[in-house]
Amino acid sequence: MKFLLIDDHALFRHGLLLLLEKLPGDHEFLQADDCEGAFALLDGHRNPDLILLDLALPGMNGLDGVQRFRELCPTTPIVLLSANENPQFIMDGMGRGAHGFIPKSAKPEVVMAALQVVLAGGTYMPSLRALRPPVSGTDSQALTERQREVLALLARNKSNKEIADALGMRVNTARVHVSAILKSLGVESREDAARVALGQLVVSDGA
Template sequence: MKFLLIEDHALYRRGLLFLLEQLPGEHQFLESDNCEDAISKASVHPDISLILLDLALPGMNGLDGLLRLRSLCPTTPIVLLSANDNSRLIVDGMRRGAQGFIPKSSSPEVMTAALQVVLAGGTYVPLQGVLRDSPSLNESRSLTGRQREVLALIARDYSNKEIAMQLGMRVNTVRVHVAAILDALNVANRVEAARMAAALGLSSDAR
């Protein structure tokens, strides 16, 4: 696997390298201490398996860099690293396409487990208590039980037709629920809604 580490503190970057080296398999590492250099590396390495992106970087900030990296590497999982685990920052990062958010205060064991979850195709965010004050979480509580079930199936990449079959509904009714969900969560599309569902712990609501 090929990893791109974007972190301006060399000591912390060395620690990340040590953790990644413990993962099974053979690995190749690319390192950058700013977003501009990372974007250049990503443009010539389309086979990157995972990107670890610090949000507090000199020059272009991590959230702006996330958008650029997501456009260059649309299928590569990107995990955000930050000393700030503010809920708004986490939700903003997930909306922009991150598959994970790991606070820098996490233990090596937690960080390793989080990386394994993301590499297996999952999404990792801190425990839901971190998101307690998130506006999006509060908005999600306003969803009806049926809408939460629809959202959970969206998170599993079900189509409207598949959701209708699963929940015994008409396809047009599913469309209405989907529109209401996107509006409640303040997201633009199903992909963002799915990421939000995973980030907020709603994907387990499907029956």
């Protein structure tokens, strides 16, 4: 299995490499400290099986890098890594095509579990509730402003496409927002999220 690790801290890359070596099978590692160096490594080489990309990089940042990697390696899953756990950065990265986000504060066993989910074809995103001070009960106030806008439309039974059109975002971004809202509110379905919105008057008047 071939991995591409992009982080400007060599010590962090080394620690991540040691974790990846615990995955079954033979491994090949490509390492770069910025996006431009990673693009050069990909030139003439077989696409990696997984890209691990730091958000805060010199030169091109990780968010912009996601889009470029999607063009160069359209089928390769991308996992974002960052010490910045701002939910908006997570949503933006997932909306641009990343398959997962792992906080750099995560424990090794969490990192391994997340990578296995992504390598199996899934997506991994930590609960947004875990990235902010805990709140008591199910509370829509824990959501970001953008998520509250999505939730208001969700409560009106709008589809992901209708939400995307109304808010000027990609359908995939709307889908990621909905998934994050369900996790943050601790509910299982769009209907349950809508009930929370209605119960807490998130839904404003109008269409």
